[in-house]
Amino acid sequence: MRTGNEEVSRVLETVADLLEVLGGEEARKAAAYRRAARSVRALDEDVADLHEAGRLTEIPGVGGALARKIGELIESGRLAYHERLAAEVPPGVLDLLRLPGVGPRTAGLLWRRLGVEDLETLEEAARSGSLRKLPGFGPKKEAAVLEGLAALRRRSGRIPLGEARPAALALVDLLSAVPGVTAVSPAGGVRRWCETVESIDIVAGVEEPEGLQGPAAGNGPGDARSPEGAGRAGGPGGSVAARVAGIVRDLPDVTEVLQVARDRVRASLRSGVEVDVRLVPARLYAGALRHFTGSREHNESLQKRAASMGLALGPEGVLEKGGRSRPARSEEEVYSELGLAYIPPELREGRGEVEAAAEGRLPRLVELSDIRGDLHVHTDWSDGHLSLEGLVEAARARGYEYVVVSDHSRSLAVTGGLDEERLLAQKDAIEELNRRLAEEGPAEEHGAGPFRLLAGVEVDILPDGRLDLPDGVLAEMDVVTASVHSALRQPGERMTERLVGAAKNEHVDVIGHPTGRLLGRREPSALDLEGLFEVCARTGTLLEINASPERLDLKDTDARLAKDMGCRFTVSTDAHHARALGDMVYGVATARRAWLEPGDVANTRSLADLRRLLR
Template identity: 35%
Template sequence: MQNKEIAKIFLEIAELLELKEGNRFKIRAYENAARNIENFEQNLEGIYKKSGLKGLEELEGVGESIAHKIEEFIKYKKIKKHQDLLKEFPKGFLALVDIPGMGPKTAMKLHKELNINSVTDLEKAVKKGLLKNLPGFKEKKQENIKKGIELKKKSRGRYLISEANEFADSLIKQLKNLKEADKIEVAGSLRRRQETIGDIDILVTAKKPEIVMDSFTQLPEVRRVLAKGETKSSVILNNNMQSDLRVLNPDEFGSALHYFTGNKQHNIKIRELAIKKGLKVSEYGLFKGDKKIAGKVEKELFDALGLQYIPPELRQGLEELETAKEGKIPKLIELSDIKGDLQMHSTHSDGKNTIKEMAEYAKNLGYSYIAITDHSISERIANGQSEKELFKAFDEIDKLNARLKEFKILKGVEVDILPDGSLDFSDDILKECDVVLAAVHSGFKMPQDKMTKRIIKALQNKYVNIMAHPTGRLINERDPYDVDVHEMLKAASDTGTFMEINAHPKRLDLKDVHIKIAKEMGILFAISTDSHATISLENMKYGVSMARRGWTTKNDVINTLPIDKLLKKLYSKR
């Protein structure tokens, strides 16, 4: 988690230097350092404690200057260079830069020409039509900025599940070290595994609540204490996210966990069901008159209401209660069911690690196989491979497979779907692959009918196994491209193409609603991490969470199969 905090600061330094039209080499150095630090497997503070500045300087992309700044953050939780640069710009100016469709140069132009210093200023200027008089701000660019503002407003105060999860894990790990704390669970949207999280709710039972509260409010992740009481404390974390801690009595822990997990619509339905049965439910328990009949654990509550246990991911206030009454909640897929990862990138395109390193890391995760799916030639920005380079990678895979025991590397490619729906490599090339992912990486603003036809044509290719990140969204950054999802899924069903559930926290694509629709159509899925570094292979849990929210079982996912059955599935379309 600390690595990501440091990486974020270095990215901001790069942005601020770009705003000042600073030295390009320094800007690139900070950007490269940020990217490398974010993907380091080891914690920077651990490296510093063990090997000092020298240990930091030996890391890829980290020289003497960057190492000193990392040391500064480890010691003081801030970097002077960053603080000084922030003072040179109006408060909130970086938020303006981060709006999709903006960037440093556009932000500075608007600052100089129209004195726009914040997102609010920009929104007012757009509404008044002030941008149309500026050179370079044609109608299309104005529309893109307007859409960027809406996306930013929609995502305000919402954090990627990965960021929230890392903070929550750290907080809970430290609280579990307290002998005064007993049961500890995360609740709220994080427990329901939503794609974005507003705040972190933690519930605990404790022998001495005051000690737990003292410890919680003094944790290193805490920036500011909002409130501190005997049973509840609220803090602002270092990433500006709020976290609330509640101390509960042991006999009400289950009912409180259910209540604070939500969601609101689910809780309303539970309350209505309880009333029909002559019962009363709250965070304190389930009551018949004045007598508490359930509350210590969640299952007691569900049993007393005549319901099968409903996993947190399904508590969406939809049809889960009706399904639970009939005892038809499926056994959802678990992370332990995953036997391999079918999308990742190596140094043969835009990945940070070699094929061998990706394979070794995956094997240590307990996987039986991976697919190396580097980019095809059109993705030059991602160092896409030529046909010759692809086969060179395949030769390397053959040599590694000859040495590996009880592990298989599949030969794959993530091939671009070109604007007319044709693919970036010919069928003669694709037939040499074990697995072919097709993906849209350009032309995102294509009209719906053309985008839909484009994708359907690609799915009709007999060598395309998987539609990768099917809607192209980047959470909090880019809306999905305009595709008729139902028609795309129908084409996948008709052609026997698998749909990807991309586990990258910024993608989570397909999303839960579309996963459920696809499952009901009989479509199978591949849950893949789209990793560009070994550490990102750990993101599989987020894809599994999204699959669970879509009511997915082990049998719906092809990479729960052993390698021989998987290969039969992959080759069945040909």
């Protein structure tokens, strides 16, 4: 497995953190490492390919020294410089950075002055009152630290889908190449596209060697509450598990690969997340996949329904009462035998989907192929890495009909946000590019007309509630998204006023990432969401489902509530480079978890229909 861009980027970022925690002269270098880390993350090419071609120094912010270090990392998977720095700092000190308001400087100070080595010792220091004796600390910071620790504990043991899913897919790839493995899939939270998961679950079907086949029923299959009962690799007894253990013994390849794969996945993840690979005999695969995918609530609903029909439901499939039964050949079959329409994994949460399936009123969920354009993308006019031309190319490659350029506005200075003048200049550039595209003729993918770049903006909602650009300019734009990027911790009332004020502005089409949360890193702003939804439903202002796996904002349950209140949505990536356009899958999955249909999502529309909606 090659060292990927993400991993290189993460090591460089960690080096930067360590340098700043250690302080002193070397800390100056940190900014250089961070810049390089960002560049590598934004690369569309594989950093390993660049290394092979000797082109690493073409990456902005990478000179000779960093090129050598990145090369070392790619070739050996390790970086001696990183290991040397890490050895100087207790490992728990870097965990302190996960607290809002604690940066590397503060972490270094806590460690050197108070001997704080990890989150636990920090909590002790906060509770004993020794924290506020530190320069720059007072009662408020102490309270913020304790609150941050509490928030961290609430989400401990869970990792964001954006980390879990790639790890799960890598594991699936490894396993599917093993002889004897007939089918393999993620299950559990990853398959349901939960925003965070506490374990990575994989189900793999394994060929049964001669002589081991036997009836599946009557063996006391595990129930939904204790999935371990059904043949978790290397797990405890039970006859299904025992049979699996027998198979595994005959297939040393599998156990070996499993061990390697599991270690690798664990190592690639920050926290000690569980990785459970369930090996099942091939003919039990479909039933097991169903069993290990649904939430406990979903599985319990199914079991209740089975019981009410005089049936039982186990990991193999639907069983006739007291009798044996053949294992399910597909998930569809299980649902059908229970008199239910097929329930897609994203809905298997125990939120009314079983009842809906029974009554034939499951939604026709929006799909990735319904999406005709991305309404929130950044370019190199602000902090994105794509040129306008590059954006067109990347969006066309995804089969889109249109894409909205929505760069930041002036107040977000660090992003090079656009003022009125530059925004209008960008609009001219977009129109010029559209003229050229029109001459080229219709985009082949759809034939409905030439690909169109739309002129938009992500205008900042300022701390006082005003928008960062005058109405006159906003009126000129095709699509205006209004978002909060500063003062995210204002009291709920003020935050709500800011967002409601923006939603009421006639030029604002979309409220971007409404709660401002960052999964695993930043809590959502205090906000009266229902109040906001009410206004959006009335004014027709769209709510964004930000597809970046760091955000997923709105989240599934909030979006479902908003839909029930009459709101409509956009699903957009907020991409800052070409690869991030691919995050759309996360946004669509979140929309599906919110029970959204194509009609609920503005960017499933043709350009003409979209324009009509926005008017």
